[in-house]
Amino acid sequence: MEALAVRLSGLDAYAEGAIRVVAFYDTLMRRRVDLPALARASAGLAECVAGIRLHDTGRAWRVAPDGSRPSDPPSPSSGHGSAPAHGSAPASAPVPITLDEEEIGEVWLERPGPPLALDTVVLERLALAAATVVERYGPARTTMADPALVELVISSGADEAATARALRLLGFPADAPVEVVAVRSRLPLHRIGALVCPGRTVKAATVGDVGVLLAGGVDEDRFPADARAGIGAAESPERSWRQARTALRFTTAHRPVVHHARLGALALLAHVTPDAARENADVAAIAALADNPGDLATLDAYCATGSQRRAAQLLHLHHSSVARRLEQIGRTLGVELTEPAGLVRATVALTTWRLLTDRDG
Known part of the structure; x- marks a missing residue:
């Protein structure tokens, strides 16, 4: 030199x-x-x-x-x-x-x-x-991680020792809880990780067609507007990843972040077979309703809020317009949407149809 x-x-x-x-x-x-x-x-x-x-x-x-x-x-x-x-x-x-x-x-x-x-x-x-x-002098505090290490952490075939070693290599302290998040977004994954895990260790990688976040803690309110995220709840990273993927399927425009623990019995709908879902009369009626995006959006907002007025606020419509739409939708579905049982029935049918279309897609 x-x-x-x-x-x-x-x-x-x-x-x-x-x-x-x-x-x-x-x-x-x-x-x-x-x-x-x-x-x-x-x-x-x-x-x-x-x-x-x-x-x-x-x-x-x-x-x-x-x-x-x-x-x-x-x-x-x-x-x-x-x-x-x-x-x-x-x-x-x-x-x-x-x-x-x-x-x-x-x-x-x-x-x-x-x-x-x-x-x-x-x-x-x-x-x-x-x-x-x-x-x-790391492990490096960058967000993006080696996909192979992330896949090892969430893999169903890895033993506990291999998973623990991969987590150490990724920078997570031994025996510290790790949240697993499944993400879809147009934003770069490392930016999302930095947003939702400020000041905490977070590693991100893309596995298949879904982004993965491994984090020491996630602030659900900090996900960007266009992101969809499912959060696992199990102690095992492998089980938590399965839960996160399931929760991601339940996300909607009005519910973009879903924690698996809060799904409760609704999580069982993810295990309904496609044939059984298609044969259900309520799900078939929702599928026919999907040809009219306006009606589908109205039903979605009403099921998400349980209130005609709050649905109208989400849709930026007058509540009387939403009431008329819901009355027509109820006749089409054969369900009395203003009754609690009818609202539950429509919510289950709409959720099952979404899961079916997500699986088909």
Whole structure:
């Protein structure tokens, strides 16, 4: 490296400097420094304040060239500070720390005056080095995981020892409860994991056509609007995965997140055979009703809320319009929807039809 730097120095001073920066960070990695030491070394190299921040924990290291911690925040020009501070230098545009194709943090410099030519190289190498440190001293706190490990955790054929080892490799403490979630969404799976498991360990992978989240805890209210999610309830990850897949089948536009434990006896409907479902008169009537999306949406909203007025609010219609629709739908189904027994009958038929179409699809 040094010989190459000498040869390039006669041609391009910038190239020589860039190679020396690369060699500097290679040396740091060989010495297996941690993130605070990496921030201190970078501040000394750049001769200005250097910063590292990890998104999942919110921890940040901001170090001056002399190794001290600056007392005043950086200028908010890059979004790192909330207000200008007297004597502080503007922060450069942050460079993302990327691991497993996921942004896990950012690095930046705070240089008085204009940036130097090699600042970009310093930031790029600092970001790469920070990713290496996070991975080395992990397990890495990234969301995306090796699908093979995730499949091993939820596999029905794995023994307890293999499952426990896979969970340890994924970063879950021994004997800690792990929630299993089945997800369908247009959003990237790692973003959903970060949203619903803030500050907790979460690993994500796609298995077949369904996203899998393994998490130390899930905040159900934080799922994005377009996501459908089923949450398992069993202690065994393998059984919990089966439950999560079942719960996912019960999700609707008005009930996008379903916890298997709250399904109760309704979960039994998932085990009704397709032939038995098709032969049921109520399910067949729902299938015929499906040709009219407006009627199906009205019945869905009414079954979800149990109230004509709340259904009208969901549908953005006047409650009298919903009442007329439900009266017509009840005649078509041969069910008195305003009676409790009729509402239960329609809900069971609608749910069974959904499960049937989900299975056929």
